[in-house]
Amino acid sequence: MNNFKHFLEKTGEIGVVEEVRSSVISIGGLPRAKLGEKIVLENGQTGQVLALEETQVEVLLFGHQPVRVGDWAARTGEVVKIPVGKELLGQVINPLGEPLLPNGPFHKPKFFRPVEKPPLGIKERLGVNEFLPTGVAVVDLLVPLGKGQRELVIGDRKTGKTTFLLQTLVSAIRGGMIGIYALIGKKEMEAKKIVDFLKEQKIFSRTVVLNASSSDRAGLVWLAPYSAVSLGEYFRDLGKDVLIILDDLSLHAKYCRELSLQTKRFPGRDSYPVDIFFSHARLVERGGNFRLKDGKQASLTILPVAETIASDLSGYIQTNLMSMTDGHIFFDPDLFAAGKRPAINTFLSVTRVGRQTQTPLLRSLSRNLISFLAEVEKKQSLVHFGAEITKEIEEVLARGELIEAFFQQKSRVIIPINVQIYFLSLIWLGKLGELKSEEVEKKLEEIVKKYQKDKEYKMKIDKIIGKSESWEKLLKNVDAKAS
Amino acid sequence: MSKFYEKIKTKQEVEDLLLMIDEKLDGGRPRFPEWVKEEVKDEPEGWGRLKEKLESLPVFSLTVAFEPTEEFREKLANWIKENVEKKAVLDLKIDKEILGGAIINWQGKYRNYSLSKKLKDTTK
Numbered sequence: 001m002n003n004f005k006h007f008l009e010k011t012g013e014i015g016v017v018e019e020v021r022s023s024v025i026s027i028g029g030l031p032r033a034k035l036g037e038k039i040v041l042e043n044g045q046t047g048q049v050l051a052l053e054e055t056q057v058e059v060l061l062f063g064h065q066p067v068r069v070g071d072w073a074a075r076t077g078e079v080v081k082i083p084v085g086k087e088l089l090g091q092v093i094n095p096l097g098e099p100l101l102p103n104g105p106f107h108k109p110k111f112f113r114p115v116e117k118p119p120l121g122i123k124e125r126l127g128v129n130e131f132l133p134t135g136v137a138v139v140d141l142l143v144p145l146g147k148g149q150r151e152l153v154i155g156d157r158k159t160g161k162t163t164f165l166l167q168t169l170v171s172a173i174r175g176g177m178i179g180i181y182a183l184i185g186k187k188e189m190e191a192k193k194i195v196d197f198l199k200e201q202k203i204f205s206r207t208v209v210l211n212a213s214s215s216d217r218a219g220l221v222w223l224a225p226y227s228a229v230s231l232g233e234y235f236r237d238l239g240k241d242v243l244i245i246l247d248d249l250s251l252h253a254k255y256c257r258e259l260s261l262q263t264k265r266f267p268g269r270d271s272y273p274v275d276i277f278f279s280h281a282r283l284v285e286r287g288g289n290f291r292l293k294d295g296k297q298a299s300l301t302i303l304p305v306a307e308t309i310a311s312d313l314s315g316y317i318q319t320n321l322m323s324m325t326d327g328h329i330f331f332d333p334d335l336f337a338a339g340k341r342p343a344i345n346t347f348l349s350v351t352r353v354g355r356q357t358q359t360p361l362l363r364s365l366s367r368n369l370i371s372f373l374a375e376v377e378k379k380q381s382l383v384h385f386g387a388e389i390t391k392e393i394e395e396v397l398a399r400g401e402l403i404e405a406f407f408q409q410k411s412r413v414i415i416p417i418n419v420q421i422y423f424l425s426l427i428w429l430g431k432l433g434e435l436k437s438e439e440v441e442k443k444l445e446e447i448v449k450k451y452q453k454d455k456e457y458k459m460k461i462d463k464i465i466g467k468s469e470s471w472e473k474l475l476k477n478v479d480a481k482a483s
Numbered sequence: 484m485s486k487f488y489e490k491i492k493t494k495q496e497v498e499d500l501l502l503m504i505d506e507k508l509d510g511g512r513p514r515f516p517e518w519v520k521e522e523v524k525d526e527p528e529g530w531g532r533l534k535e536k537l538e539s540l541p542v543f544s545l546t547v548a549f550e551p552t553e554e555f556r557e558k559l560a561n562w563i564k565e566n567v568e569k570k571a572v573l574d575l576k577i578d579k580e581i582l583g584g585a586i587i588n589w590q591g592k593y594r595n596y597s598l599s600k601k602l603k604d605t606t607k
Contacts, residue, residue: 008595
């Protein structure tokens with residue numbers, strides 16, 4: 001109420017609510033309102049100007065309180081802003097920067113940033129040139145990501161997308177990045193589960209969880225990804241590498257559709273707003289690798305999520321998102337049903353800028369591994385036809401089985417990239433003895449633990465990998481050390 | 484000035500008349516003043532037309548600190564019709580907290596000429 005009176009006096013303009021349509025209201029008056037301007041109602045809740053008509057202003061509401069026809073509204077003279085600052089790390093906030101789940105004392109940040117901002121131009125941009133380890137072997141070795149990449153994570157529900165995202169978040173934060181997890185239109189419980197996981201992994205203090213749940217107003221859910229990116233841009237401008245997860249944009253598109261239909265705009269394909277591609281592309285375009293004013297580089301990696309129905313990758317929003325990102329990781333429900341974890345279909349996944357961030361060793365490893373997996377598949381189909389199995393085929397299949405077991409990764413396991421490379425070379429060289437595929441997981445776990453605890457062992461592995469420029473050289477070096 | 488705009492002077496009168504029209508449309512028999520009957524001209528769509536007309540009247544909102552007499556209200560309403568807009572209806576509100584002066588709210592513009600604001604500004 002105080003805020004309302006303050007803005008009323010400041011701008012000298014008043015409006016009266018004339019129509020209420022769920023999240024969108026029409027206000028008469030406010031003659032000098034501008035598009036995107038923040039509006040405050042007499043009950044204290046805020047909104048944003050969506051459209052200007054001859055005698056009315058269309059406003060998108062963010063608050064929960066009911067609004068009646070006849071309520072007063074005032075302009076604020078400023079766009080919608082979110083408080084930004086280090087104080088938000090280790091907090092669960094809503095898209096307006098207000099704390100949701102109590103986690104110690106909350107200090108409101110002093111700085112504010114507009115939620116809607118045009119992406120930085122070509123001058124400030126740099127190529128994606130640094131590898132982003134996800135800790136998930138199948139991704140790091142076959143569909144690598146780079147810092148500043150916009151990679152779509154796509155798949156049916158309950159196929160392990162969130163697990164992968166959380167593993168990536170843990171790995172990125174352990175590597176010194178800042179994490180922002182935006183839950184868009186999900187259940188309230190999801191935020192709690194994610195916070196519990198982050199606390200368990202001891203990385204919550206370097207993460208901001210931004211939650212706009214399905215029980216919030218559609219306007220607030222609509223705002224969520226923009227707020228998350230604005231927050232990310234703040235940390236980026238401090239010189240930090242930031243990872244933003246937008247979970248998920250296909251649901252966000254549905255909220256956009258709801259709002260667009262409420263405002264009686266002309267519907268586009270599948271009734272989505274006609275500018276849905278523009279609004280999502282503009283959002284995702286805010287990610288990238290940037291040169292800051294002081295000459296340093298900092299990245300804003302965005303992982304938007306899209307849900308598919310019955311693995312249909314050709315949906316409107318899904319194809320939109322695919323075409324505005326630098327590749328996609330596809331979670332295949334068939335692989336999930338077959339027990340593969342993570343259920344990533346590497347043949348249908350794409351990374352457009354990730355490979356350029358790989359070291360020559362990783363690149364040659366990746367190339368060899370892909371051709372080997374293709375060979376395994378070919379041999380497997382031969383075996384299906386009942387062809388005679390030669391020793392050579394037997395060896396290939398056995399190695400393929402071990403590699404497949406190596407790619408089988410539990411949700412809480414994060415494998416450092418050098419351990420991934422080293423372990424794979426051991427499999428390749430047959431240095432793991434008569435190891436059966438069921439025992440791979442245990443062996444790998446042992447090596448990961450030893451690598452994390454034993455500094456000498458870590459140095460040894462890092463040294464072997466550091467001096468190997470190609471996969472062939474690595475195999476030679478590992479072979480020499482092992483024998 | 485048309486008779487309609489002359490007769491309707493305050494927001495309260497608009498609201499009362501709208502209630503009566505609703506009652507009439509629901510089958511009731513409220514007693515309308517003569518000028519209303521003339522306005523409707525016994526046409527079936529006349530009531531709907533009148534309702535629309537009433538709802539579209541611009542409101543001149545004025546907040547004062549005292550309870551004005553009926554005579555003063557009339558004077559204010561007439562002054563607004565003559566000097567501001569003939570279609571405007573007066574919405575007079577009383578708020579003792581403003582101490583004196585008035586707050587005007589017209590066509591989206593808000594002007595606070597109250598004594599309380601003046602005092603606040605001088606003590607800043």
